[in-house]
Amino acid sequence: MASVTITDVWKYYGKTMAVKELNLEIRNNEFMCILGPSGCGKSSTLRMLAGLEFISSGDIYFDDVRVNDLPPRDRDIAMVFENYALYPHKTVYENMANPLKLRRTPKQEIERRVRRAAEILEIEPLLDRKPVELSGGQKQRTAIGRAIVREPKVFLFDEPIAHLDAKLRSHMRGELKHLQRDLETTTVYVTHDQLEGMSMADRIAVMHEGVLQQLGTPEEIYNHPTNEFVAGFVGEPPMNFLDCTLERTNVGLTVVHAGFRLALSEQQASLLTAGGAEADVRIGIRPDNIAIEPGADGALEVPGEIFVTEPLGGDMVVEVTIGGDRVTVKSKIGPMGGPGDPCRIGFAVDKLHVFDKTSGVAYF
């Protein structure tokens, strides 16, 4: 149990910058998820925490101890690797016992702790097997077991469930979250899957091209993204972005697109004015915040044409062409018509996001 403080950390590989001036504080017992696309610097950050990579500049503290120059074994961390990295010549039991053996734990204590971890992870029947005889999910559990047999200061997870199949992945998400709450250990979890971040983390740090984009709770990240990258990365299906212009009318500000006009609320208008928004902006709206009805003469304000429909069982995703752009709409499943059929859509203006067109920074 420890807090982790990352201050002004940079990481270079030769001349390539991987992490840029990262500042991050991970609270005691917090489940922190570092989220970003591949090559965003998230794994480098985790490996610097583990001590597997040198820190080019900056400092990392566990509580008040600067760990920059400590080798992994002196940092009291436990790491779960993306490719599991089990010891192929050792059984599941020996794999899990290894960290304890290295700390000269008494034999009975090792036995007790390994059994306990195996029980939590439901791999007791597999203890005598070698990794080669295990399925992907079982290997993953063994790797997690190896991490939880002792009580490290920090858990480090490097995309631990990325290679599992979809069903097992969703099961493991729940398990991992439960486990972390149970063990009450500070956890840093790296993933490129926004769903994992949203569903498990206390707070999420979104990274892109080595730079921390936003740090916040999943709710903040989802509802109040600070820029277009975060807005587009989080959420499934992803947010719609449309190039629009702002027009000042006598009642306030209006967003104008080739296919529609949206009057903004007073509060939204004042945020834009305060932010110094130019006339050309990009608006963002999530597929869930657009209503849709089939046919040309519904009550919703914007006419469109169906491009394609994707039924997902209970819900459906419809791509609609409006004014030369295409937007994705998510709604309950129902009769919608086929490609080329007319429809009408309506935007929930209060859920609208407006971004600067060049910098991508969000006004709201």
Next chain:
Amino acid sequence: MASREIVRYRSPLRSVLQGLSVLFLIFFFVWTVLPLLIMVVSSFKDLLDAFQLPEVGDFGGVGVMFDFEPTGAHYVELFTEKHFGTYLRNSLIASLGSAAVSVSLGSMAAYALSRAEFRGKRDLLFWIISTRMAPVVAVMVPLYVIFRSSGLVGTLPGLILAYTTFNLPFAIWILKGFFDNVPYAIEEAAQCDGCTRWQAFRLIIPLVAPGLGAFIVLCVLFGWNDFLFATIIGSGGAKTLPVATAELVQPVKIQWGMIMAAGVVTTVPMMFLGLLIRRYLVAGLTMGAVRE
């Protein structure tokens, strides 16, 4: 996974080829096993029996070759009068010693070369293997001079050193390939578990066991079969089996029985080594530990 079955269709050509390959295998078997058989059988014959051969073309007369009173006299003589016990010991010490030195140094060097990245690594690797490319004869004279002035001529350490000169570069190359195949993540996991770098290295040694096994065999064989180093550098105090066997060929009398017995004494330990190390040669130990 797709089936590994090799699909074959019958055709006249295939039948002919199949017949030919059986013939070839029979010929090959006779070619390789017969000399060994004759060696073993002859080592138990006295001088007269050894030259009881059937007439050329008289295949029915082959029985003559096996019609003899077995005698262990040659073996007894080898070990009592000819001191083959000492030579056997010398051979074992020289070849196993060199294998041990080469394996321990070679695995550490190979590990370092596999894991570390530095400028000039490729050149260094090439230099290492190039030292193995020179024919033994070419370096014999300079080596002899060096060894003589170091007082290593005629000693077992000298012989071990000479074999190691040739075995070590080979070891580094073979083992580097095996270390390259061990995912680095395993060592990283070990370090996170609490291993030092050295402990992590020791942890993955079982994963390169097939490489070590193969290499030990090659190393031991090199030393065991060597004649040139053994005659020149080992002469005198560190005589090994091949040299001792060659000395049985004397100007007056070629002692075929004893030479055959010496041949058996030289061959048998290597066969046992092969059997002993066979299970380490089975590769594939790392399979399934890491998702590929």
